[in-house]
Amino acid sequence: MVDERRRHETEVSRAPRDASPAASPAAVTDLVTVASQAAVATRKGASTGTANALPHRKQRGTRFTQMMQEMEIGSVDPSTPSSKWPALPAPTAPLSLPPPPANASAGAGESHGQGSDRGWRQCKSHCQKLAAALSAITAVFVSGIVAGHLLFDGVSPPAPHHLSSPSPQSPPPLSSPMPPASLPLSLPPHLPPSPIPQLPPTQPPWPSPPPPPTAPSASEVVAEMNALWLSRSPARPRGVVAYVLDNGGDPHTQEELNKYKDVSGTQLWARVGQPVRGVVAVSATDRISVSIINYLHRATYRPGVIFRSGALGPALRRIGEQMIEYTYMPMLVLRRSAAAERMNCCYPHDGGSNRVNCPLGGDAHCTPGCFPYALRHVPLETCLQRTGPGYNELVLDVWRDGGWGAGAALAHFVQAIAIDSRASRVTLALARAVQDAASVADGLPLPLLEYNPGNAAAPFRVLRALPAG
Numbered sequence: 419m420v421d422e423r424r425r426h427e428t429e430v431s432r433a434p435r436d437a438s439p440a441a442s443p444a445a446v447t448d449l450v451t452v453a454s455q456a457a458v459a460t461r462k463g464a465s466t467g468t469a470n471a472l473p474h475r476k477q478r479g480t481r482f483t484q485m486m487q488e489m490e491i492g493s494v495d496p497s498t499p500s501s502k503w504p505a506l507p508a509p510t511a512p513l514s515l516p517p518p519p520a521n522a523s524a525g526a527g528e529s530h531g532q533g534s535d536r537g538w539r540q541c542k543s544h545c546q547k548l549a550a551a552l553s554a555i556t557a558v559f560v561s562g563i564v565a566g567h568l569l570f571d572g573v574s575p576p577a578p579h580h581l582s583s584p585s586p587q588s589p590p591p592l593s594s595p596m597p598p599a600s601l602p603l604s605l606p607p608h609l610p611p612s613p614i615p616q617l618p619p620t621q622p623p624w625p626s627p628p629p630p631p632t633a634p635s636a637s638e639v640v641a642e643m644n645a646l647w648l649s650r651s652p653a654r655p656r657g658v659v660a661y662v663l664d665n666g667g668d669p670h671t672q673e674e675l676n677k678y679k680d681v682s683g684t685q686l687w688a689r690v691g692q693p694v695r696g697v698v699a700v701s702a703t704d705r706i707s708v709s710i711i712n713y714l715h716r717a718t719y720r721p722g723v724i725f726r727s728g729a730l731g732p733a734l735r736r737i738g739e740q741m742i743e744y745t746y747m748p749m750l751v752l753r754r755s756a757a758a759e760r761m762n763c764c765y766p767h768d769g770g771s772n773r774v775n776c777p778l779g780g781d782a783h784c785t786p787g788c789f790p791y792a793l794r795h796v797p798l799e800t801c802l803q804r805t806g807p808g809y810n811e812l813v814l815d816v817w818r819d820g821g822w823g824a825g826a827a828l829a830h831f832v833q834a835i836a837i838d839s840r841a842s843r844v845t846l847a848l849a850r851a852v853q854d855a856a857s858v859a860d861g862l863p864l865p866l867l868e869y870n871p872g873n874a875a876a877p878f879r880v881l882r883a884l885p886a887g
Contacts, residue, residue, distance in 0.1 A: 633829075633863065636834075636865035636867075636880045637880065639751075639833060639834050639865055639867070640865075640867060640876075640878050640879060640880055643658050643751065643834070643867065643877075643878040644876050644877065644878050646658050646712065646754075647711065647712050647713060647877050647878070648712075648713055648874075648875075649712055649713065650713050650714065655712060655714065655799055655802040655803070656712060656799065657710040657711055657712030657715065657798075657802060658710070658711050658712065658751060658878075659708055659709075659710055659751070659752040659753070659754055659757045659798070659812070660708060660709055660710075660711050660718055660749045660750070660751060660752075660836065660869075661706065661708040661749060661750040661751075661752055661814075662708075662709075662718055662719045662720075662721075662747050662748075662749050663686045663689075663690075663747050663748050663749065663750065663852070664696075664719060664721050664747055665678055665681055665686070665696045665697050665698065665701075665721075665747070666695065666696015666697055666698035666700075666701025667696065667698040667700055667701050667721075667772060668698065668721050668722055668724070668725060668734075668737075668738075668741075669697070669698055669737060669741075670698070670700070670734065670737070671737075672737070674697060674698055675737050675740060675741070677697040678697055678698070678741070678744065679744070681697065681848075682848075682851060683748075683847075683848050683849075683850070683851020683852040683853075683854065683855050684851065684855045684859070686748065686848065686851075686852050686855075687852050687855035687856055687859060688855070688859070690750065690822070690828065690832065691816050691821050691822025691823070691828060691831060692816060692821045692822070693778075693816050693817050693820070693821050700772050701772070702771075702772065702775065702786065702787065703778065703816075703817070704778050704779050704780070704786050704815065704816060704817035705762060705771070705786045705787045705813050705814060705815055705816060705817070706813075706814050706816055707719070707771055707787070707811050707812070707813055707814075708752065708757065708811075708812050708814055709809045709810050709811060709812065710798060710801060710802055710810055710812065711809075711871075712802070713874065714802075715802060715809070715810060716871040716877075717807075717808055717809040717871075718749065718809055718838070719768075719809055719811075720745050720746065721741055721744055721745065721747060722737070722738040722741030722742070722744065722745060723738070723745065724738070725737055725738025725739075725741070726738035726739055726742075742842075743842040743844045743845065744842075744844070744845060745840075745841075745842075745845075746837065746838035746840055746841035746842070746845055747841075747845055747848070748835060748836070748837050748845060748848050748849035748852050749835070749836045749837065749838075749869070750832050750834075750835060750836075751832070751833045751834040751835070751836055751867070752831055752832060752833065753830065753831060753832075753833050754798060756830055756831040757798065757812065757814060757831075758797070758798055760814040760815045760816075760818075761798070761812055761813070761814055761815075762780075762785050762786060762787055762788050762794070762813040762814065762815055763785060763787065763788035763792035763793055763794045763812075763813050764792065764793050764796070764798075764800075764801035764810065764811065764812040764813065765792055765793070765801075765810060765811045765812075766801065766802070766803075766810050767808055767809075767810060767811070768808065768809065768811055769787075769789065769792060769811045769813075770789075771787035771788070771811060771813050772787075774786065774787050774788060774789055778817060779815075779817040779818065780817075786813070786815070786817075787813035788813060792813075798812075824859075824860055825860045825861060825862075826860075826861070826862075828856075828860055828862060829862055832856070832862065832864060833864075834864055834865050834866075834867050835849060835852055835853050835856070835864050835865070835866050835867065836849075836866070836867040836868070836869045836878070837849040837866070837867075837868060837869065837881065838868075838869055838870075838871075839868050839869065839870040839872075849866060849881075850866065850883075853866045865880060866880070866881045866883075867879065867880060867881060868880075868881040
């Protein structure tokens, strides 16, 4: 049994000669194993010296002592340089082992003291090997810290800190993928900032739309209206298209008359070109009536005149008499091209269009406001060829496409606002209110004109604004 133990411990003590702990992790593992065996051997030696106090122990103890001395002679000293085992830094302070117990029991005898001494020497030898293993592990750990410091900081490594005084011969560098500490690293200490990525060039902006045509001045509008009105050619008559804001027609009851009088300029302008009903019950929502005026046909529609004649009864006559201040309502001067686009039909006189009602907007069998004998699909000039005394009537559509629109769309239809020179102060104030509503609600700076049918040379002129205050 002693021979087997001696052979095993001899192999363990000689194992570190063939492997470098820096080069092979197995060497460190063997040293830890030796430390464990030393602790076991110590316990066994102590128990052996205490339990067996026979005389033959001296001989076996002598043989065991000789075996340990041979192991110590053949063991490796980590601080001794060797070609196979590089010198490693020793601990800062040697391990201080407690002295063997001085006060042995009296009954243990001489053999107990010898057994304890042998166990102590065996523990000391293995603990020295354990200290060498810890030094090797510490060296590997310190080398890893230095390598990481060099890799990430790009600065010179600090001086190695040894646990003990440095040995006369510096140990060779541990095997590591990092370059030697003495060689300068190729990484610059500070990298230049990366350039800011350039955005692709933006597309050139679309060319701005051409500015809208400049609105003609009030004097230019007046010159155009007078030229159209002065046309006297019977073969090709021309004229100005005038739309009287009649509030939907003549009121037939006192209640409708009261609503008629309470109308404001904003309300009148809001109904222009829209499929809405006026204050009169018989007013249509899908059409309006306008007239063409010129040198030969100067009259326009006048609300309440037919009632005051008494032809329709005393009740309507009384209503007509209350409408004298509203005989000349504000008018809109429409563009001739827009009127031609929206014309359903026309009459050379008052056609009574309020009596012709169809499905809203009309259909293939019925055109709103048009009797079978009405002129349809003809130029505007044709509507004036057979005109007699009084005013003529053109029926314009306000239903198609939802009406004439609002804002700038209304500028396609409306050219100016006019008021008869014989108008009362009430309707003149309404005309100015309509002008303000067109400017505020739709941004249309429409000129306000005065129409004087008795002036054959220049019936239209600009009506100046009232002085402030």
